[in-house]
Amino acid sequence: xxxxxxxxxxxxxxxxxxxxxxxxxxxxxxxxxxxxxxxxxxxxxxxxxxxx
Amino acid sequence: xxxxxxxxxxxxxxxxxxxxxxxxxxxxxxxxxxxxxxxxxxxxxxxxxxxxxxxxxxxxxxxxxxxxxxxxxxxxxxxxxxxxxxxxxxxxxxxxxxxxxxxxxxxxxxxxxxxxxxxxxxxxxxxxxxxxxxxxxxxxxxxxxxxxxxxxxxxxxxxxxxxxxxxxxxxxxxxxxxxxxxxxxxxxxxxxx
Numbered sequence: 001x002x003x004x005x006x007x008x009x010x011x012x013x014x015x016x017x018x019x020x021x022x023x024x025x026x027x028x029x030x031x032x033x034x035x036x037x038x039x040x041x042x043x044x045x046x047x048x049x050x051x052x
Numbered sequence: 053x054x055x056x057x058x059x060x061x062x063x064x065x066x067x068x069x070x071x072x073x074x075x076x077x078x079x080x081x082x083x084x085x086x087x088x089x090x091x092x093x094x095x096x097x098x099x100x101x102x103x104x105x106x107x108x109x110x111x112x113x114x115x116x117x118x119x120x121x122x123x124x125x126x127x128x129x130x131x132x133x134x135x136x137x138x139x140x141x142x143x144x145x146x147x148x149x150x151x152x153x154x155x156x157x158x159x160x161x162x163x164x165x166x167x168x169x170x171x172x173x174x175x176x177x178x179x180x181x182x183x184x185x186x187x188x189x190x191x192x193x194x195x196x197x198x199x200x201x202x203x204x205x206x207x208x209x210x211x212x213x214x215x216x217x218x219x220x221x222x223x224x225x226x227x228x229x230x231x232x233x234x235x236x237x238x239x240x241x242x243x244x245x
Contacts, residue, residue, distance in 0.1 A: 014207050015219045017063040021203050022219075022226035024071050025195070029229040032188075 067203065074191075086187075096177035105175020112175050115168045122165030123235050129154035129161065130231045134224035151208055162197070183244050189237035196230040 058065050077085075096102050105112045133154040135141040142150055173180060180186040204223055207215065 013061045013063050014203070014210070015216060016061065017067045018203050018207050018219050018223045020064060020071070021067045021199055022222045025199065025226040025230050026222070029226075029233060032233070 063202070063206070070198070074195075090181060093177040093181040096174040099174055101171045101174035102177060105171060112172065115171050119165055119168035119172060122161045122163075122168060123238065125157055125161030126165060126231060127235055129158040130227060133158075134227050137220050137224040147212055155205070158200075179244075180241065183241060185237055185240045185244060189234060189241065192230060192233045192237060196227075196234055199227065199230060 097106070105115075132142065133151050136143070136145065136147045136150040204227055207219075207223060212220065
């Protein structure tokens with residue numbers, strides 16, 4: 001592998017790593033906050049139904 | 053040398069492996085490990101930091117104020133640099149200048165936040181050990197630091213013109229999400245009396 005190819009591979013490597021890790025974070029963020037917000041909504045609903 | 057073993061996609065393989073290891077850890081040995089480290093939190097409570105934190109509320113409050121200042125700086129640098137990468141703010145400034153200027157501030161803010169956070173954790177170790185949200189915050193904080201120093205910075209060391217614009221934007225969005233979650237979970241720990 002010559003120097004130019006090595007540089008391209010490095011660039012591809014870091015970009016692919018960025019895509020993999022960023023995608024995981026975005027999925028994690030959406031799932032985690034969906035369930036947290038859902039839990040708060042259920043709490044509000046519980047309070048409303050039980051006239052607290 | 054790991055590069056020669058894993059080939060040209062070393063960083064991608066390591067990133068994917070860390071994700072898999074974290075998921076496997078959470079699904080298998082998380083609870084036994086949580087139980088086994090309880091003595092560490094007892095030690096933290098009994099340490100000088102724990103004694104000061106639990107005895108002098110004013111000292112805890114002052115340290116907490118610096119902790120919040122550190123978090124504010126982290127939030128500011130993330131919003132400035134990632135907002136610029138997304139083309140939402142500071143569009144009259146070159147992105148490279150914004151990124152370079154926020155690097156150093158981010159480093160010092162992270163050091164401030166971590167050092168004050170360790171003190172605060174000692175002061176409330178008996179509480180946070182049992183808080184799920186604390187462990188979510190630690191997971192997100194570790195992931196955020198690995199992402200910042202292992203992925204985002206090496207990526208942005210390249211010429212920005214050589215990076216796919218969608219990769220840049222995805223990285224910026226992920227960075228904002230991670231640090232927003234760290235800050236929000238920290239606030240949540242405060243609410244969990």
